[in-house]
Amino acid sequence: MKKGFVLLFCLFCLLPMFGAGTKESAPSGLIELRFLGMAQAAYSEQNVNDMTADFMKAHPNIKVYTEFVPYEELRNKTLLAYGSNNSYDAVLVDDIWFTEYDSKGMLVDITADIPQSYRDGVLAGGWNFTTKKGKVVGLPWFLDTMYLFYNPTMLKAAGYATAPKSVEEMVEMGRALKAKNIVEYPFVFSLAQAEALICVYSNFLEAFGGSFQDAQGNYILDTSGVKALEFLVALKQEGLLNPNSLEYLEEDVRRVFSTGDAAFTLNWGYMYALASDPAESKLKKEDVAVMVLPGSKGVKESAAMSGSMGLSVLSKSKHPKEALQYILYLSSKEVQDTYSNLQLPVWTASYDDPAIQAGRTDLVAAAKKAFSIMNVRPSVPNYQEVSAIFQQHIQTALYGEKTPKQALSDAVQMVKGLK
Amino acid sequence: MLKRKPLYSTLLYLAVICLVVYLIAPFLWLIIMSFSSANDLTQKPLRWIPSKLDFSSYKDLLTMGINSRGELFVNALRNSLTTAFIAVFVSLLVTIPASWVLSRYPGKKSWVLTTAIFTFMLPPVAYALPLYRMLTRMGWLDNSVSLALVYCTIVLPFCVWLIKANIDSIPYELEESAIIDGAGITKRILLVVMPLLLPALGTVSLLALIMAWDEYFYALLFTSSKEAITLPVVIANLASGRQSNYNLIAAGGVIASTPPVLIGVLFQRALIRGLVQGGVKE
Amino acid sequence: MVTKGTRWYSLLLAPMMLVMGAVIGWPLIQTFVLSFTDSQLMDASQPTFVGFQNFIAGFKNQGFHDALKVSALFALVVVSSEMVLGTGVALLLNEPFRGRNVVRALLILPWAVPTTVNAIMWRLIYNPEYGALNSLLFQLGFIEKYISWLGSADKALGSVMFADVWKNFSLVAMIALASLQSLPDSQIEAAKIDGANALQRFRYITLPHLIPSLQVALVLRIIEAVKVFDIIYVMTKGGPANKTRSGSIFVYQEAFTNSRMGSGAAYAIIMVCLIMILIAFYLRGISRKEN
Numbered sequence: 001m002k003k004g005f006v007l008l009f010c011l012f013c014l015l016p017m018f019g020a021g022t023k024e025s026a027p028s029g030l031i032e033l034r035f036l037g038m039a040q041a042a043y044s045e046q047n048v049n050d051m052t053a054d055f056m057k058a059h060p061n062i063k064v065y066t067e068f069v070p071y072e073e074l075r076n077k078t079l080l081a082y083g084s085n086n087s088y089d090a091v092l093v094d095d096i097w098f099t100e101y102d103s104k105g106m107l108v109d110i111t112a113d114i115p116q117s118y119r120d121g122v123l124a125g126g127w128n129f130t131t132k133k134g135k136v137v138g139l140p141w142f143l144d145t146m147y148l149f150y151n152p153t154m155l156k157a158a159g160y161a162t163a164p165k166s167v168e169e170m171v172e173m174g175r176a177l178k179a180k181n182i183v184e185y186p187f188v189f190s191l192a193q194a195e196a197l198i199c200v201y202s203n204f205l206e207a208f209g210g211s212f213q214d215a216q217g218n219y220i221l222d223t224s225g226v227k228a229l230e231f232l233v234a235l236k237q238e239g240l241l242n243p244n245s246l247e248y249l250e251e252d253v254r255r256v257f258s259t260g261d262a263a264f265t266l267n268w269g270y271m272y273a274l275a276s277d278p279a280e281s282k283l284k285k286e287d288v289a290v291m292v293l294p295g296s297k298g299v300k301e302s303a304a305m306s307g308s309m310g311l312s313v314l315s316k317s318k319h320p321k322e323a324l325q326y327i328l329y330l331s332s333k334e335v336q337d338t339y340s341n342l343q344l345p346v347w348t349a350s351y352d353d354p355a356i357q358a359g360r361t362d363l364v365a366a367a368k369k370a371f372s373i374m375n376v377r378p379s380v381p382n383y384q385e386v387s388a389i390f391q392q393h394i395q396t397a398l399y400g401e402k403t404p405k406q407a408l409s410d411a412v413q414m415v416k417g418l419k
Numbered sequence: 420m421l422k423r424k425p426l427y428s429t430l431l432y433l434a435v436i437c438l439v440v441y442l443i444a445p446f447l448w449l450i451i452m453s454f455s456s457a458n459d460l461t462q463k464p465l466r467w468i469p470s471k472l473d474f475s476s477y478k479d480l481l482t483m484g485i486n487s488r489g490e491l492f493v494n495a496l497r498n499s500l501t502t503a504f505i506a507v508f509v510s511l512l513v514t515i516p517a518s519w520v521l522s523r524y525p526g527k528k529s530w531v532l533t534t535a536i537f538t539f540m541l542p543p544v545a546y547a548l549p550l551y552r553m554l555t556r557m558g559w560l561d562n563s564v565s566l567a568l569v570y571c572t573i574v575l576p577f578c579v580w581l582i583k584a585n586i587d588s589i590p591y592e593l594e595e596s597a598i599i600d601g602a603g604i605t606k607r608i609l610l611v612v613m614p615l616l617l618p619a620l621g622t623v624s625l626l627a628l629i630m631a632w633d634e635y636f637y638a639l640l641f642t643s644s645k646e647a648i649t650l651p652v653v654i655a656n657l658a659s660g661r662q663s664n665y666n667l668i669a670a671g672g673v674i675a676s677t678p679p680v681l682i683g684v685l686f687q688r689a690l691i692r693g694l695v696q697g698g699v700k701e
Numbered sequence: 702m703v704t705k706g707t708r709w710y711s712l713l714l715a716p717m718m719l720v721m722g723a724v725i726g727w728p729l730i731q732t733f734v735l736s737f738t739d740s741q742l743m744d745a746s747q748p749t750f751v752g753f754q755n756f757i758a759g760f761k762n763q764g765f766h767d768a769l770k771v772s773a774l775f776a777l778v779v780v781s782s783e784m785v786l787g788t789g790v791a792l793l794l795n796e797p798f799r800g801r802n803v804v805r806a807l808l809i810l811p812w813a814v815p816t817t818v819n820a821i822m823w824r825l826i827y828n829p830e831y832g833a834l835n836s837l838l839f840q841l842g843f844i845e846k847y848i849s850w851l852g853s854a855d856k857a858l859g860s861v862m863f864a865d866v867w868k869n870f871s872l873v874a875m876i877a878l879a880s881l882q883s884l885p886d887s888q889i890e891a892a893k894i895d896g897a898n899a900l901q902r903f904r905y906i907t908l909p910h911l912i913p914s915l916q917v918a919l920v921l922r923i924i925e926a927v928k929v930f931d932i933i934y935v936m937t938k939g940g941p942a943n944k945t946r947s948g949s950i951f952v953y954q955e956a957f958t959n960s961r962m963g964s965g966a967a968y969a970i971i972m973v974c975l976i977m978i979l980i981a982f983y984l985r986g987i988s989r990k991e992n
Contacts, residue, residue: 034644039656045488067644070659072938076957081643083551083742086561192852193940244829246941247852256830259461385959395942399854434793435804442807445867446814448833449822465836509720517717520710531714538725540976542928544952545969548962549731550724572724575717604709633815635931640957651817655935658821665825672818683813684806691875694917 031062031322033089036077038309039068040251041092042142042270042343048330051339055329062322072194075384078314082106087316089323093138095129095308095376096195096383103381107137108313108320114139114328121333125371126346130310138310139331140346145304145370146203146266147363148293149275153286154182154263163289166297167207167231170264174240177263185242187235188262190253191398192246193391199307200266201394202377204228206303207295212378219378219416221390222409227296229397229404236398246398258283266293268307270342272363290363292370304370305377382418389414446676452669453477460665476670492671494645495653498563500678502638502649503631505567506574507624514578515616519608521579522586523594532579539576543636546572551640563647569637574627581626581693585619586612622693625686629679650675735966742960755967765968767943768951769975775862775933775947776926782866783922784915787873792907794874795881805878811871820935823864827851851937858945861936865929873918880914881907920983927976948972 037048045068052064069077071094078091078101093101101107114136119127126140148170150163158177164170174186190196205211208231210224235241242262245253250267254274257265258281274280275288292302311327313320329335336345340356344367350356357364380386393411397404452460453476455469482489521532550569551560559565593615594607602610635651642648654675658668683690736755740748759765794805814822826833827850835847850860884907892902930949933939939946939954946954952972956965 065644070656072659073656077643079742079960080640083555086558086643193938193942244849244852247829247849252830255461388958392943395940399942401854431793431796431798435798438790438793439804439807441867442810442871445822445826446810448826452825461831463831464840465831465833513716513720516713520713524710531718535721537980538721540924540980541973542949542952542969542976543930544949544956544965545732545973546725546728548735548956548966548969549728553728568720569724571720575721579717629813635817635935651815654821655817658824658935665831668821668825672821676814676818679815680810680813683809687806687809687875691879694876
């Protein structure tokens with residue numbers, strides 16, 4: 001036992017060592033900001049830290065501490081920290097949370113403080129999701145949608161030279177790919193019980209001409225959304241959809257596509273560069289193509305949903321002016337153009353910039369198209385809970401435990417019962 | 420020793436081999452994953468022996484650079500140590516005198532013991548909400564010391580239960596002779612009971628340390644930045660399904676397991692003896 | 702006993718009572734009070750009193766029923782598996798064989814691995830594309846196609862339970878083994894001389910000796926299993942389709958994710974009452990056995 005205590009004592013003495021190198025107390029005049037971003041996002045943590053380092057160089061009196069959490073924790077952490085006296089100064093906000101945050105009075109109104117050049121230069125769609133009740137409460141940081149990624153090499157091997165023009169044609173291609181043993185499961189989607197599932201579903205909802213709510217804000221998925229869900233269920237039953245999809249998030253889907261185990265998938269723009277990166281993927285550039293999801297024949301030409309994110313200053317920040325400076329910097333044209341290899345900028349002019357377009361004309365073209373037609377998920381303060389209910393019920397239908405119509409009816413019933 | 424039937428021997432050794440595999444295979448695989456390259460880990464079918472050794476994940480997690488993943492991880496390591504030590508220290512400080520009273524004067528306030536054990540049985544969600552509000556109001560979120568105090572909810576009852584049982588086994592006659600010599604309560608506790616209690620205290624504190632190291636729920640709720648975040652939360656975030664760098668996750672897991680596994684392997688006998696004695700002597 | 706100096710006793714008990722009161726007692730009372738209000742997570746304003754509304758809604762909530770079922774099923778399966786496996790392993794390790802001390806030392810490994818590490822370790826092993834389990838079973842010819850362990854509605858909870866048993870059976874085994882080691886050989890020898898066979902020896906000598914320590918293990922494990930949050934949350938977050946959502950996870954989601962503290966508090970109180978009933982039954986069972 002004596003030996004043990006000596007060991008423990010030594011361990012205990014090591015503790016102060018770990019304290020070295022972290023936060024020293026700030027000299028006077030130094031403003032400290034805390035930023036909460038997303039881990040494993042398009043702008044990688046390294047990217048954001050590099051941007052932050054440049055910002056700090058230009059503003060020697062400001063020090064920014066960045067933290068990154070997975071998407072699933074981002075909202076929780078923001079709310080939890082806000083509820084304490086330890087709020088972040090600036091945070092990354094998903095477009096589905098803006099309504100909720102704003103209704104809770106968490107976001108600073110920055111309408112008056114945005115330079116005109118910003119107003120004019122940023123894509124119109126960007127201001128849509130960051131403006132609530134006429135006030136601008138966030139800066140759009142990236143617009144994103146789930147594109148349809150497909151493998152043209154596989155399609156060619158099955159005899160298809162062009163991209164599918166409709167969802168039905170896409171399924172036909174999938175059937176042919178499976179029949180010819182080119183790939184066992186042509187389709188893989190991120191259908192785990194998470195927001196990613198709603199994004200995928202929402203894309204197909206658009207494709208079949210459905211919508212979450214009617215003009216009065218009532219949920220109509222039990223009628224309008226059945227076709228899209230039946231489509232997904234049929235894909236699974238026919239053996240065309242990778243059954244592991246029900247466990248997958250975006251990174252898993254990217255991996256499967258990148259190892260050549262899928263021909264079609266839906267994912268965010270960040271996947272484009274990684275899918276042909278030899279360090280991350282077995283595919284070559286000619287094996288990766290991207291387009292906006294085609295719509296159902298006769299119903300729609302293309303479909304897209306909005307998965308954008310913005311930067312906001314929280315109302316409990318002690319340095320709102322500096323925080324605004326920081327987020328204006330992060331979303332400025334120069335910074336976005338520099339780091340645009342994984343994420344497209346929000347500036348209109350950038351889309352015509354040959355440097356940005358280089359090597360990914362199809363992505364840029366698809367982005368331009370998607371951003372002009374994309375539809376949003378319900379903008380309600382309790383979206384988090386609504387989405388959780390839909391996720392659960394859609395999964396129930398995918399597991400075959402309920403028919404799509406029954407699952408959606410139950411879901412809408414439950415959502416109606418929320419206060 | 421009697422000669423055993425060969426069939427029995429074979430079955431015995433077979434069972435032992437199965438047991439050993441069951442015990443170490445999962446963790447051994449975790450260790451192997453932690454120094455396999457990402458490529459090896461995404462082969463189908465899986466390669467069991469890595470083609471090359473890749474320790475980059477360990478480097479990544481243990482190197483400090485401003486705002487880096489390593490900085491977060493090392494800070495979490497420090498925070499886990501700090502929080503665990505403070506929680507155990509505070510718990511022992513308050514439970515030793517209390518346990519002595521509960522042991523020597525069983526009639527009085529035995530409800531205290533029952534309540535202590537009762538609270539051990541409650542799900543943390545039952546008092547997490549008001550605790551959160553309390554800490555918020557006092558500005559004590561994201562703070563290792565306040566987290567350690569919260570950890571007392573799980574460590575305290577456990578300590579009381581075991582220490583009281585251990586004091587029970589120290590014969591009261593020893594104290595009686597001290598009383599005859601004119602010793603007051605302080606002398607009795609410090610000079611008679613404590614020396615005999617030390618081994619058990621060692622055991623209890625080690626067990627409590629392992630419990631505090633393991634804690635996830637409170638850390639998830641009450642910490643957010645590298646100021647106070649603990650290893651379990653960092654590990655869980657690393658593996659949250661958005662990370663497909665398996666060897667990084669595995670490396671994190673191996674590092675986080677090292678202290679408790681070390682303690683467990685070194686002090687196994689003492690730990691279990693302490694646990695059994697405490698419970699059985701009830 | 703000595704009656705003078707009673708003030709001393711209170712003084713010695715005071716620090717512990719203070720800490721417990723501050724971090725357990727007071728919050729518990731607050732939870733109780735909160736459950737009768739419609740308090741929201743971030744609302745600074747005074748919450749309104751809503752009487753038993755939260756409780757009534759809670760009792761009717763299907764999601765809550767399912768969550769309680771998950772907790773109950775989890776506790777039942779996990780604890781019984783651990784008890785049986787742990788006792789069996791202890792008996793095995795009580796037999797003499799070469800290398801026994803090494804195996805005994807290894808026994809603590811699963812228990813020492815932190816719960817969150819255990820959860821991510823098994824997540825990696827269960828991975829549907831690259832996990833060790835699928836690869837092993839496939840290469841040994843047991844399965845033809847890789848299985849989605851944590852993504853299948855019917856397999857997810859079982860997979861989580863398997864992971865929990867791996868970590869915790871070793872605690873039961875160590876406790877049982879320690880108890881077995883204190884069983885005097887002479888008793889066994891005497892029984893053998895009297896002609897008792899292995900089964901009889903186990904039933905009349907070994908088992909009764911084991912029971913007190915097994916009870917300790919049982920209590921420890923049941924308490925933790927019923928409260929289960931960490932391992933499930935890290936492995937599946939309660940999915941797929943809420944199939945692994947335990948009572949604690951449900952309450953957490955209600956109070957923190959949906960920001961409804963009042964309602965969450967009510968659910969927590971219901972869970973607490975159910976646990977108290979469980980404890981009452983257990984204590985009744987023990988006292989009856991002793992009589």
